[in-house]
Amino acid sequence: MHTHPAPEGPRALVDSSAIRANLTRCAQWAGDADVMGVVKAGGYGHGALAAARAARAAGVAIVGVARPEEALALREAGVGGPVIAWLPTPATAFGPLVEHEVTVGVGSRWVLDRVVAAAREAGVRATVHLELDTGMSRGGVAPGDWQDVVAASRRAEQEGVLRVEGVFSHLACADDPGHPSVDVQRDAFEDGLAVVARAGLDPRWRHLANSAAVVTRPDLAYDLVRPGLSAYGLSPVPQLHTAADLGLRPAMTLTSPLSAVRRVPAGSGVSYSFTHVTATDRWLGVVPLGYGDGIPRAVSDAAPVQVRPGSAEGGSGSVLAARIAGRVCMDQFVVDLGEATGAEPPAAVGDEVVLFGDGTDGGPTAQDWAEVAGTISYEVVTRLGPRVPRVLVGDDA
Numbered sequence: 001m002h003t004h005p006a007p008e009g010p011r012a013l014v015d016s017s018a019i020r021a022n023l024t025r026c027a028q029w030a031g032d033a034d035v036m037g038v039v040k041a042g043g044y045g046h047g048a049l050a051a052a053r054a055a056r057a058a059g060v061a062i063v064g065v066a067r068p069e070e071a072l073a074l075r076e077a078g079v080g081g082p083v084i085a086w087l088p089t090p091a092t093a094f095g096p097l098v099e100h101e102v103t104v105g106v107g108s109r110w111v112l113d114r115v116v117a118a119a120r121e122a123g124v125r126a127t128v129h130l131e132l133d134t135g136m137s138r139g140g141v142a143p144g145d146w147q148d149v150v151a152a153s154r155r156a157e158q159e160g161v162l163r164v165e166g167v168f169s170h171l172a173c174a175d176d177p178g179h180p181s182v183d184v185q186r187d188a189f190e191d192g193l194a195v196v197a198r199a200g201l202d203p204r205w206r207h208l209a210n211s212a213a214v215v216t217r218p219d220l221a222y223d224l225v226r227p228g229l230s231a232y233g234l235s236p237v238p239q240l241h242t243a244a245d246l247g248l249r250p251a252m253t254l255t256s257p258l259s260a261v262r263r264v265p266a267g268s269g270v271s272y273s274f275t276h277v278t279a280t281d282r283w284l285g286v287v288p289l290g291y292g293d294g295i296p297r298a299v300s301d302a303a304p305v306q307v308r309p310g311s312a313e314g315g316s317g318s319v320l321a322a323r324i325a326g327r328v329c330m331d332q333f334v335v336d337l338g339e340a341t342g343a344e345p346p347a348a349v350g351d352e353v354v355l356f357g358d359g360t361d362g363g364p365t366a367q368d369w370a371e372v373a374g375t376i377s378y379e380v381v382t383r384l385g386p387r388v389p390r391v392l393v394g395d396d397a
């Protein structure tokens with residue numbers, strides 16, 4: 001994974017074979033149910049196209065995104081087969097969606113009406129999944145409107161302009177196993193499915209499970225599961241299981257060369273506002289990544305990193321555990337490389353720093369960073385900005 005010719009700048013190595021293997025792992029939990037590969041938000045920061053291709057290689061039945069524009073971008077890049085976009089907005093042009101055979105998630109009556117109108121206009125049969133709000137109070141048709149949306153969908157099916165291929169809902173607290181809302185939402189989903197059946201609709205896919213439910217509630221797999229986070233090798237229930245415990249492998253390694261190394265005396269203020277002042281003579285390194293790249297400023301003075309001394313020269317194989325010193329800036333941050341006892345720095349300009357990766361060699365993971373930043377691993381990987389090149393590595397690259 002680290003066999004790239006020097007010099008390389010800051011980059012996110014994305015192991016698409018890990019995404020494929022993680023989805024295959026999800027399929028094992030799902031039993032007879034099919035798997036959706038969730039690649040919204042640029043594949044949780046990994047690259048939507050790479051994630052979609054890895055998902056297809058894993059044999060997923062359908063690829064899922066939130067925004068319609070994400071689905072059309074995948075189509076443009078040549079991704080065929082079922083693709084669903086479940087978060088159209090009032091600004092969405094539904095014509096291109098139905099023309100490109102993008103399945104639409106219908107969480108409101110107005111979405112249904114716009115899809116049906118677009119299908120009539122294009123002279124095609126649009127495919128939809130109806131989403132019921134079973135208690136999260138976010139997306140999905142409100143329970144009081146469900147009967148109406150289901151009946152209108154049935155009429156559109158009979159007219160030949162609609163196919164209701166799926167019915168779904170989303171769990172609010174699946175990452176908190178044993179939370180009573182999970183079963184309450186399941187029961188509400190069952191009630192909603194009964195309405196669907198009574199109306200004469202026969203969807204192929206009923207689906208409720210996100211990553212956390214895939215792992216902790218295999219009984220909720222229904223016909224299809226929708227893992228996002230797990231596909232990228234991160235644990236959806238880190239308080240219970242590490243990714244490694246679950247047989248998942250983090251697909252992203254965020255890495256950068258050191259762009260400067262210097263020796264500073266005891267008492268030196270480091271980075272903005274001098275939140276860090278060296279207690280002894282120290283070796284410091286500079287990493288050219290900052291909050292302008294999506295590095296959370298909240299990891300200032302705290303996040304662990306792993307330095308690979310000698311890697312600029314081809315690699316000694318040794319690793320050095322280090323830590324961010326001082327504030328994360330827009331474009332860079334400082335790393336404390338250890339006490340300066342001699343003249344030889346412990347690492348040199350060009351040596352690789354792993355910010356987070358798959359955790360082998362005891363290196364930090366996105367989950368470690370999330371804990372330091374007081375957030376979730378989802379955010380750590382997804383917020384990575386466009387200034388950081390994604391470089392595909394692994395068997396599928």
Ligand SMILES: Cc1ncc(COP(=O)(O)O)c(C=O)c1O
Pocket residue numbers: 038086170209210211212226227228229230236
């Ligand atoms: C409707 C829906 N399904 C599935 C997912 C995937 O969730 P996770 O990444 O927790 O598996 C999401 C993401 O939030 C979602 O909005």
